[in-house]
Amino acid sequence: MHAAAQRLTAALGPEQVTTDPAVTTGYAHDEAEWAPHGTPAALVRPRHTADVAETVRICADTATPLVARGAGTGLSGAANAADGWIVVSFERMNRVLHIDTAQQTATVQPGLVNDHLRAAAAEHGLWYPPDPASSPWSTIGGNVNTNAGGLCCVKYGVTRDYVLGLQAVTADAATLRLGRTTAKGVTGYDLCGLMVGSEGTLGLITEITLRLIPARTRTPHTVVGYFDTLADAGRATAAISADGIVPSALELIDRFCLQAVDDWKNMGLAAEGDVLLLARTDDPDPTGSDHADRIEDHFRAAGAGYAARSTDPHEAEALFQARRLAYPALERLGPLLTEDVCVPRALVPDMLQRIEAAAERHDTRIGNIAHAGDGNLHPLFIVPAGDTPAKHRAQQAFEDIVDDALALGGTVTGEHGVGLLKKRGAAAELGPGVLAMHRAVKTALDPAGILNPGKVF
Numbered sequence: 001m002h003a004a005a006q007r008l009t010a011a012l013g014p015e016q017v018t019t020d021p022a023v024t025t026g027y028a029h030d031e032a033e034w035a036p037h038g039t040p041a042a043l044v045r046p047r048h049t050a051d052v053a054e055t056v057r058i059c060a061d062t063a064t065p066l067v068a069r070g071a072g073t074g075l076s077g078a079a080n081a082a083d084g085w086i087v088v089s090f091e092r093m094n095r096v097l098h099i100d101t102a103q104q105t106a107t108v109q110p111g112l113v114n115d116h117l118r119a120a121a122a123e124h125g126l127w128y129p130p131d132p133a134s135s136p137w138s139t140i141g142g143n144v145n146t147n148a149g150g151l152c153c154v155k156y157g158v159t160r161d162y163v164l165g166l167q168a169v170t171a172d173a174a175t176l177r178l179g180r181t182t183a184k185g186v187t188g189y190d191l192c193g194l195m196v197g198s199e200g201t202l203g204l205i206t207e208i209t210l211r212l213i214p215a216r217t218r219t220p221h222t223v224v225g226y227f228d229t230l231a232d233a234g235r236a237t238a239a240i241s242a243d244g245i246v247p248s249a250l251e252l253i254d255r256f257c258l259q260a261v262d263d264w265k266n267m268g269l270a271a272e273g274d275v276l277l278l279a280r281t282d283d284p285d286p287t288g289s290d291h292a293d294r295i296e297d298h299f300r301a302a303g304a305g306y307a308a309r310s311t312d313p314h315e316a317e318a319l320f321q322a323r324r325l326a327y328p329a330l331e332r333l334g335p336l337l338t339e340d341v342c343v344p345r346a347l348v349p350d351m352l353q354r355i356e357a358a359a360e361r362h363d364t365r366i367g368n369i370a371h372a373g374d375g376n377l378h379p380l381f382i383v384p385a386g387d388t389p390a391k392h393r394a395q396q397a398f399e400d401i402v403d404d405a406l407a408l409g410g411t412v413t414g415e416h417g418v419g420l421l422k423k424r425g426a427a428a429e430l431g432p433g434v435l436a437m438h439r440a441v442k443t444a445l446d447p448a449g450i451l452n453p454g455k456v457f
Contacts, residue, residue: 004064004086005042011054018043027069027087028080034337034395035077035420040087047092049167049175049206056204057173059086059450067452068200070111070142073134075338076419078146078199078455088204090141096120097207105164105181107209110141117210126212129156132415133324141205147197149415151320154373155248155282158415160196162211168195168203171446181209194441199417200452202445220248220282221292222316225299225307226273230254230356230368233275234349236302237372240279241345243298245291249280250373251323257367257380260329261322269322272306277372278319326369330380337381337394340422341405342414345375354404355379362397364390376414377405399424418456426457 002019009017018024019042029037041064046052059066066086069079081087094111101124108117114128114135121128131150132138138148144166149158165179179185179192195202227233233252240250253261258270269276277299281291292309299307310316330336343351352368355377359366367380379401381394402412402425412418412425427435438457442449 002041002064002084004058004062007058007062008042008044008055008086011058012044012046012051016045016047016051024087027072027089030069030072030074030077030079032075032077032080032338032419032421033335034391035080037077037080038083038085040081041084042086044086044088045092046088046090049169052088052169052204052206053173053175055086055088056169056171060171060173060448063448063450065450065453068141068145068204070139070145071113071134071137073138074142074146074417074419075340076146076413076417076421078417078419078452079142080420082454090139093206094139099124099126099212101126103181103183104212104214105209106212107181107207108140109207110139110144110205112140114138114140114143121212122215125215127215128162128210128212129153130159130162133327140208140210144196144205144208145199146417147415149371149376151249151251151323151371153415154250154371155246160193163192163196163208164211165209166192166195166205167207168205170203171448171451175206179209197417199419199455201442201455202451204451216282218282219313220280220316221289222310222319223279223292223295223299223307224310224319225277225279225296225304227275227277227302227304228273230275230352231349232303233277233372234352236277236299236304237348238346239298239302240295240373243294245281245294247279247291247295247373248282249278249320250371251278251320252276252368252370252372253278253323253326254368256365257326257330257369258322260333260367261325264329264332265322265325267318267322273304278323280316280320323369326367327380330367330382333382334385335383335391337383337398338416339377339379339381339398339401340413340416341401341410342374342376343405343408343410345373347408347410348372348375348377351375351377351405351408351410355401358397358400358404361400362393364394364397366397371414374414375410403428420455423457430457
């Protein structure tokens with residue numbers, strides 16, 4: 001048995017440590033199937049912070065790399081393990097520890113599912129806004145490690161905007177508290193913010209204090225628009241932004257994705273057009289109604305063949321649920337490679353045209369879903385299983401789209417993280433000087449390089 005695995009089993013017991021390949025291989029990678037991974041030496045499922053600290057201590061003593069894992073819904077390979085690594089799954093550390101209604105905060109363990117936090121907050125009339133499409137399955141720890149976004153983030157912000165404090169185990173097995181629990185606090189460097197989005201390369205997060213906000217009580221206004229082309233939908237998106245409207249969601253789904261959801265769930269979404277834009281505004285009346293009217297006007301002005309306000313809240317929610325189902329619906333068709341570029345909102349039409357050009361240039365089928373309201377685009381590359389030339393073409397298109405986003409002043413990842421798939425693009429975006437700063441921080445906090453090495457940069 002691997003030395004670290006042997007010591008971990010002795011220290012934590014077989015209930016928390018397994019070396020059975022039939023089990024560990026299921027934890028060896030996230031949803032980024034195209035990113036490389038190996039066979040872990042052991043899987044650790046801790047119950048307490050002390051278990052995590054002991055795991056790190058043994059890994060440090062044996063110079064064994066380890067990687068933290070939530071639900072495995074990540075799309076960049078950030079949670080992938082190489083041969084001989086230790087995987088630390090937080091699935092058993094999944095509790096809401098405390099909700100403070102006066103401070104409007106929640107303190108939770110990292111394995112808590114996003115939607116479970118939302119349900120717990122709702123019992124107190126509070127709301128946790130970040131809502132990745134995987135919110136029914138993804139965990140708060142994974143969301144924090146990748147600084148996850150979601151459908152509401154165009155108005156309400158991403159995970160980092162809600163993390164007040166956290167507890168983490170560092171590479172020397174020390175347990176530290178970073179950040180604060182108060183509404184304000186500016187003492188020292190923002191080391192808590194540094195941990196958010198670090199993809200497990202600087203420490204293992206074992207507890208998180210999150211800011212909550214009062215639950216929305218008004219029924220949101222939902223506007224639906226169908227377009228013949230991605231470019232038309234992109235122009236509608238840019239016009240809404242130029243008008244100063246900040247919707248609580250503005251989502252794009254193309255026909256290929258709509259048809260995949262229809263084939264799976266029989267929802268009849270693809271009947272009206274090739275591209276669907278879903279807008280939602282939750283501003284108080286009459287402003288919300290006025291914004292919805294203006295959004296509908298922008299849809300029509302940009303060429304929508306059909307545009308309408310939804311008067312049925314259940315119908316509106318079903319439409320947004322279809323957006324969440326787009327990725328799993330396409331997964332049923334074969335292996336997926338998922339992009340995650342973000343460009344200035346005014347340049348969404350240009351970026352969508354560049355995506356179409358990349359698809360044509362490399363003879364690759366690309367479906368498009370997007371958080372169009374904040375310029376975060378998610379092209380989806382569908383490749384028949386076992387078709388190596390098609391996979392190679394898709395990878396070339398993927399890299400072209402990364403370069404196109406940078407050329408437009410964008411970023412290579414808006415919410416999925418760098419992981420393994422975006423390392424080249426991240427290096428190009430950051431540049432040598434900033435990359436050196438990242439490496440200096442990593443070396444200072446993890447001198448032995450055991451915390452998820454080889455990720456991000």
